[in-house]
Amino acid sequence: MSTSLWRKIVVFTFAVSILLPANVNACPPSDLAALLAFKAALREPYLGIFNSWTGTDCCNKWYGITCDPSTKRVADIALRGESEDPLFQKAKRTGYMTGSLSPAICKLDRLANIIVADWKGISGIIPPCISNLPFLRHLDLVGNQISGQIPLDIGNLHQLTVLNLADNKLTGSIPTSLSSLTSLMHLDLRNNMISGTLPQNIGNLRMLSRALFSNNRLTGQIPESISSIYRLSDLDLSLNRISGAIPASMGKMAVLATLNLDGNLLTGKIPASLMHSGISILNVSKNNIEGMIPDTFGTKSYFMVMDLSYNKLRGAIPKSITSASYVGHLDLSHNHLCGKIPDGSWFDHLDADSFSYNDCLCGKPLKAC
Ligand SMILES: *[C@@H]1O[C@H](CO)[C@@H](O)[C@H](O)[C@H]1NC(C)=O
Numbered sequence: 031m032s033t034s035l036w037r038k039i040v041v042f043t044f045a046v047s048i049l050l051p052a053n054v055n056a057c058p059p060s061d062l063a064a065l066l067a068f069k070a071a072l073r074e075p076y077l078g079i080f081n082s083w084t085g086t087d088c089c090n091k092w093y094g095i096t097c098d099p100s101t102k103r104v105a106d107i108a109l110r111g112e113s114e115d116p117l118f119q120k121a122k123r124t125g126y127m128t129g130s131l132s133p134a135i136c137k138l139d140r141l142a143n144i145i146v147a148d149w150k151g152i153s154g155i156i157p158p159c160i161s162n163l164p165f166l167r168h169l170d171l172v173g174n175q176i177s178g179q180i181p182l183d184i185g186n187l188h189q190l191t192v193l194n195l196a197d198n199k200l201t202g203s204i205p206t207s208l209s210s211l212t213s214l215m216h217l218d219l220r221n222n223m224i225s226g227t228l229p230q231n232i233g234n235l236r237m238l239s240r241a242l243f244s245n246n247r248l249t250g251q252i253p254e255s256i257s258s259i260y261r262l263s264d265l266d267l268s269l270n271r272i273s274g275a276i277p278a279s280m281g282k283m284a285v286l287a288t289l290n291l292d293g294n295l296l297t298g299k300i301p302a303s304l305m306h307s308g309i310s311i312l313n314v315s316k317n318n319i320e321g322m323i324p325d326t327f328g329t330k331s332y333f334m335v336m337d338l339s340y341n342k343l344r345g346a347i348p349k350s351i352t353s354a355s356y357v358g359h360l361d362l363s364h365n366h367l368c369g370k371i372p373d374g375s376w377f378d379h380l381d382a383d384s385f386s387y388n389d390c391l392c393g394k395p396l397k398a399c
Pocket residue numbers: 268269292293313314315316335337359
């Protein structure tokens with residue numbers, strides 16, 4: 031072998047050994063292009079979170095971007111407008127960003143997490159193609175100005191565990207496909223303008239533990255199937271236009287601890303089972319609930335909050351309430367209750383406000399009968 035060829039081999043090997051790792055680490059050009067298009071549709075004037083988005087290796091210290099270590103495909107976009115990051119501390123402010131979510135992110139088809147949260151000013155729609163991201167587990171767009179509908183095919187996201195679209199301006203109804211999200215654990219749609227009814231087969235969401243729909247424009251009834259969600263611990267349907275009765279089966283749910291139904295158009299009676307279920311926070315205030323408070327309290331009854339105010343409840347406060355293990359905050363005001371408030375130490379911490387504006391309640395802490 032001639033020395034010149036030998037030298038060439040040495041130089042070549044050396045060049046490969048320094049260039050190869052750089053190539054292996056770089057994100058694929060298509061992911062790079064998608065991220066640059068995503069960035070181009072946004073404007074973040076105060077913090078400079080996108081200043082690090084330069085060069086061709088999006089997997090290398092780009093703020094908020096994480097790549098899969100083996101494939102080098104973009105796996106996470108995590109941009110939070112409220113953060114402890116030094117960037118925020120230096121700027122002494124929370125984030126603000128305008129613009130919209132470019133459909134280019136749908137080309138990042140290895141994405142597991144999309145968190146673009148609390149930027150206050152991002153508007154536009156959720157790109158419908160987001161439903162085609164087969165590995166998406168976490169979609170969090172809370173705290174923006176996002177409008178339009180929840181993508182109709184959202185149910186395609188079989189791996190989705192968290193869907194947080196709260197505090198936006200979403201309209202339209204909840205897609206029926208939502209009930210195909212069989213991995214979903216946390217659903218938060220609070221504070222939007224979502225209308226229509228809850229999906230009838232919402233009970234298919236076997237893994238769901240928190241379902242929060244407060245402050246929308248939902249109509250129709252509470253689907254009976256909701257009580258078949260074994261893991262559901264927190265259900266918030268408050269401040270909607272939901273009508274019909276509270277399904278009796280809701281009092282038999284294994285781990286339901288918080289049930290907020292306040293500020294709706296519910297009618298019918300309070301199911302007897304609700305009074306001795308595992309529910310510890312119950313708010314059915316501001317509905318049209320009628321009948322008597324069920325006389326079914328027992329040692330299983332442990333209420334940190336029981337707010338039944340502003341309904342059409344009649345009759346006396348049931349005697350069994352004195353056998354509840356605990357009743358913390360109680361509000362029975364603004365009903366048509368009548369008769370003697372049961373004796374006992376259970377209400378020592380309660381004042382007259384808990385019982386005011388009824389037809390003819392009497393006894394401690396109100397006036398003697
Ligand atoms: C129950 O709901 C009503 C109506 O939305 C609200 O005003 C009240 O503060 C709630 N009660 C408690 C104890 O949180």
